[in-house]
Amino acid sequence: MMKNYVFYSMFLLVGTAMVSSCSKDKSDPIASYTVPKTYDFTGADYTTSTQRVKMSVELNAYIGSANTTTITATKANDFFNNTNAPFSDAALNNSGINLAQKTSDATVFTAYFTEQANNSAKNTVTATNGNAGILVSGSTKRLVGAQGLEYNQAVVKGMMGALYFKEAVNILNAVPNDDNTTVTNGATAMQRHWDEAFGYLAVPKNYDTTKTYTSADLDRPLLWGGYLAERGKGIQAGGVIFGAFLKGRAAIGAKDYTVVKEQIAIIQDKWEQLAAAAALEYVTIPTRSVNVGNLATQFHALSEAYGFISCFKYRASRSKLTATDFQTLQSVIGTNFYTLIAETNFTKLVQAQTILKATYKL
């Protein structure tokens, strides 16, 4: 397996150098440029993106603790709005930015906080259909709502869509129209925006698809960055997306806009396919015989699917997912989880699997 990624990255790099030197140009000739292997561009800065990722990680840890402790919506909102110095990392408290300002459908998430806080009061009772509580699998405790949804998963995976993926998609959409002449603080607006989008991928600047990162790695992939490996290996998501960010950033420096646009399409497509690969796995896990009857495992997977499917709301206009199919996916995953897993032949979940496989060639 690992060899494949090495091959793949070689392909990207070799392909890159040559494509760039032979791209068409309508105006100025494009000087040849090389694409580095790491995101070490002069003037590159994506501090705010990284800070927002770190903020989410702390928010997630807080709401995730609800299965063993009682949490409050007020405190969750503090993390969301960066009020009352909620973060253990003082730099985040003093950053002047917050999560809420970049999160679409913010009220959906604040409603999730309330649900999760209410459910945390039930973290000592067993969940049943219609009643929030705890489900146990081995030593893992899952706190679910009345319909089986883990609200912390709805928040974490939902915000991966409503904040990071959405921001990256929108920023990249706007990049071709950005100013790429005036240099401020070492970079043009186009470069700065590209960096910002890259920051939302949340990988180290020397990201290595062949490396297995652990929590011991201080600079490790987070959120989407983690999912590149967790659910995206089969589609080479890590190599493709990271490679396209490197190539696009180098192309901006050389004003090679054809290549920039190509990379935007590659990133948007692959990122969305990654969400689909994750969603597909999570609507499949509950249907495997080995997990049938294990509500904690089944509902956890469905909760992840709930979040990943919500990401498609923020997909690029070039997406292959039709409005009708998106509606079907939402309707399936919006069904009471107790109903979904009980259904004969898993009709609804299989329907979701079929849509995801066909649309995203998975």
Place this chain on the structure above:
Amino acid sequence: MISKKIRLSGSVIILSMAVFIACSKKSGSVDSKPTENGFDKGAMLVNYADNLIIPAYTTLQQQLGQLETAVNTFISSPTAANQQGLKPIFKNAYLQFEHVSVDQLGPAEKVLFTNFFNTFPTDNAVIDGNISRGTYDLTLNSSINQQGFPALDYVLFGSNALQNLNGNRAANTKKYILDVLAHMKALNTDVLDKWKNSYRAEFTGNTKSDAGSPIAFMINQFAFEMDQLKGPRIGWPYGKQSGGVQYPQNTEGYSAGISVALAVENLTSLKSMFNGNGSGKGMSDYLVALNKQQLSTDVIKQFDVTINSLKTIPDPLSTALINNKAQIDAAYREVQILLTLIKTDVASATGVRITYQDTDGD
């Protein structure tokens, strides 16, 4: 300049293609070839399909027919003597199920065959409720613990069986028994037909060992069955997961008192699957072809040791849990050794990833 561009583009395409082709292959892994050191993996799979798997379902189909006849005799005259007469026929059919338990792949996985046939312990309160009401849907995935052999075991041989079959619940009880049997027969027919009509070709034609391939499925199932032996069949009722608190009523085939016989049959059939029924076309022979002669020998030896160790435990297991702890402890140790050999060493030697325990980190 133009000619240079064309030449460059050409080499890019060729390079990209060359690398792309390299990417699509599993470089250097054991699953890339249909034969391994002269060992024909396709012939091995044909042996599994034609001499082990399809015959096992065929025999089970016959046994279910005999069971149905015997059950009809019993419920038309539910006496203690007839109940005793039914027991060996019930036992034979249940023992035969242990031969297909390991075949939970392809069509069996699709219909959750093992879940519907052998989820134990049953939910007796729900079964009683189903019988009282006379309404239930045995096709629902949520009803797996209300049917199959464990439910028949409870309804036919439970402490209230004769009373229920002779009292005012008699009609509903008889109907329930026949409905459970009908569902089992339908599922078995479905799986057997699919094997004969379409899945056999798919199974025998795929000699890879990547995730989802027949070889990977089988190795996973070997490990899974060993996990079942270590857990629900022996260890959990014995108190291994509950600090010594025992659950005799959670044993497999509790009411008929045949748990050890079932466990022995399960493991004996697993050994047949491992060595391809001694045909020279089994997984054990494949290991030899992979230069793992010692491992192959060790595993077969450990199968024998473990089977013999299990046989020293007398049925019913529910009382042996208290009276034969030394034998159970000894057998449990052997089960653990065999489990590790299969789950770790055999899996690694065949290049198969054990995937049924998806430990989702978050």
